[in-house]
Amino acid sequence: MNKRLWLFLGIAVAVAFVANAVFSEPVFAGKLEDAIAKTPKGTGVGMIDPQAPPGFMGIPGAPHSFLLWYILWGVWVGWIFSSVGAFGGIMAGVGHITVFGLADYGKTFKDTNPTLNKLLTDSIRVCNQYLVGLSALISSITYWRMGRLVMPLALCLAGGGVLGAYLIPVLTAGKVNLSSYIGYFGIVVFAVAGVLFYETTPAGQASRKSAKAAAKAFEDANIHKKAGGATTGKEGVQVKSWGFSKIIFTFYGVEFSFNPIWPILGGFVIAAISAFIGVGGGFLYVPFLTSVVGLPMFIVAGTSALAVLVSMITSIFTYMFVKSVPIDFTLIGSELIGIFIGSLLGPVTSKYIPEVWLKRLFVVLALYVGIGYTTKGFLGYSVLPGM
Amino acid sequence: MNQLFLSVDSFFIWFYRLSGYAPFDFFVGTFFLALVAVVIGEFSISFAFLLTRKSIQHVQDQMVNYQNLSIDALALGDKESYKAANKLANDAFGKTFFMQIGLSSARIWPAFLVVAWMNTRFYEVDFEVPFIGGTIGFIPIFILLYVAAYFAFKPIRNRISYFKKVNKILDSYKEKTRNMKSLADLAQKKKKL
Incomplete structure (x- = not known):
């Protein structure tokens, strides 16, 4: 890694540290132990049996899966990452909430110890964010190498993002019960299902086909010319007009414009949603910046990745070190082994299964999960089995 | 304690009993474990990469091709072609990005399992932060020592023939990425004109 990259990573980490140092309150060590101690002892529902074997986060009697199950779920998540993409993050969350039984277990403490119920909610959120934060880090480094990261705009986004990612853990840690969390998670799954669905529709397919045709036509027309040699003769980056509501600039004659307040507001709102649900937000940043703000794609991709990274670091630090939310490292480490194996399978299976059919499959799965979680969260029961 | 951790506990804790002076042993033991995590992670990621x-090469070729095409279109002021090529470059980038997530998890999973074991042994251990005050747990110390172990292993890694072979392949990719045009390259060309 070059010096500039280290500098950029240093800035990202420093912003998160400073945000926490400025606002932090004393850490309450042993928060989990306190919550366990205050829970009624026994073998009934909503009780903790001290004699039971330790499970999730070392809580006696908590769900505990054989490590192989964590790994196998990770294989599934890794396979989705390497064959379909963003839906892998959602599936990681589904694993924590449903497959490993953490949500149902946490809900048993709703009346007997609401503090433990909410602590488990926060822990699930942070476990999800660890996996997402990793992806944001990789993405930012790659975009940086590609020269697609525009630092001033990224800082604008990250500025709003740090505030959103700090405020949400501070305001909601220990306050969101599992039912509400699952309901909101379900809504986010619907949003991802919508994006996946669009990509499988004739319109979504056509836009890719027309892009391929346009790129091919351009390549054919210019294939014999020296790349980048012929130019319009227009000057480089030129700011035509700027103000609080609109900045118009041209890049070698191609005109772009955006409202500078949007990246800050967008960064704040998206980081807040991401920290609340425990997701990255990249799938929200990209359509927001291209469709709402109207920024060119080369700025959007890189800057949104950095914004996600900074807000993830802030959010994870705030949950863990300001609000003392415990996490289960065994679970995350085992899942990472599975993700590593699953990501090796994606390229193999993609030779035999067309991408569009995989996406269609995941649209159905996303709708199932979305309906199941939304009804379970807001109605108190899932209208679909297995959720 | 988890069965997995029970089986490695006597081996891991040995590193923490070298001198009998607890603070020193903690740092030495944690550094050794971090080094073990780095070494296993390096082997694991290189294995994933070779497979x-x-x-990776196929998708990366696509990405570089469309990225360069988009920059060429921009240089010629052809906004429509730029948008089309850029969309395809981003699609290809999306694929490489998620492949990299898998590869990166191959590198860091041992670190998480080491931290999980440390959590069973050092959960209640706090260290005073000099000059600033307050206390920190074992995790920030592990992160610092993990970074130190990574850089300590780097020169050794480059001397191992297996890694030399992997590095050779990686260097060929780096060369391709270097051939990928960026907006900064375009700006420099313009200055020269």
Whole structure:
């Protein structure tokens, strides 16, 4: 890694540290132990049996899966990452909430110890964010190498993002019960299902086909010319007009414009949603910046990745070190082994299964999960089995 | 304690009993474990890379091709072609990005399992932060020592023939990425004109 990259990573980490140092309150060590101690002892529902074997986060009697199950779920998540993409993050969350039984277990403490119920909610959120934060880090480094990261705009986004990612853990840690969390998670799954669905529709397919045709036509027309040699003769980056509501600039004659307040507001709102649900937000940043703000794609991709990274670091630090939310490292480490194996399978299976059919499959799965979680969260029961 | 951790506990804790002076032993033991995590992670990621390199190469070629095409279109002021090529470059980038998530998890999973074991042994251990005050747990110290172990292993890694072979392949990719045009390259060309 070059010096500039280290500098950029240093800035990202420093912003998160400073945000926490400025606002932090004393850490309450042993928060989990306190919550366990205050829970009624026994073998009934909503009780903790001290004699039971330790499970999730070392809580006696908590769900505990054989490590192989964590790994196998990770294989599934890794396979989705390497064959379909963003839906892998959602599936990681589904694993924590449903497959490993953490949500149902946490809900048993709703009346007997609401503090433990909410602590488990926060822990699930942070476990999800660890996996997402990793992806944001990789993405930012790659975009940086590609020269697609525009630092001033990224800082604008990250500025709003740090505030959103700090405020949400501070305001909601220990306050969101599992039912509400699952309901909101379900809504986010619907949003991802919508994006996946669009990509499988004739319109979504056509836009890719027309892009391929346009790129091919351009390549054919210019294939014999020296790349980048012929130019319009227009000057480089030129700011035509700027103000609080609109900045118009041209890049070698191609005109772009955006409202500078949007990246800050967008960064704040998206980081807040991401920290609340425990997701990255990249799938929200990209359509927001291209469709709402109207920024060119080369700025959007890189800057949104950095914004996600900074807000993830802030959010994870705030949950863990300001609000003392415990996490289960065994679970995350085992899942990472599975993700590593699953990501090796994606390229193999993609030779035999067309991408569009995989996406269609995941649209159905996303709708199932979305309906199941939304009804379970807001109605108190899932209208679909297995959720 | 988890069965997995029970089986490695006597081996891991040995590193923490070298001198009998607890603070020193903690740092030495944690550094050794971090080093073990780095070494296993490096082998694991190189193995994953060797298995998937053909797919990576294919998608990366696509990405570089469309990225360069988009920059060429921009240089010619052809906004429509730029948008089309850029969309395809981003699609290809999306694929490489998620492949990299898998590869990166191959590198860091041992670190998480080491931290999980440390959590069973050092959960209640706090260290005073000099000059600033307050206390920190074992995790920030592990992160610092993990970074130190990574850089300590780097020169050794480059001397191992297996890693030399992997590095050679990686260097060829780096060369391709270097051939990928960026907006900064375009700006420099313009200055020269």
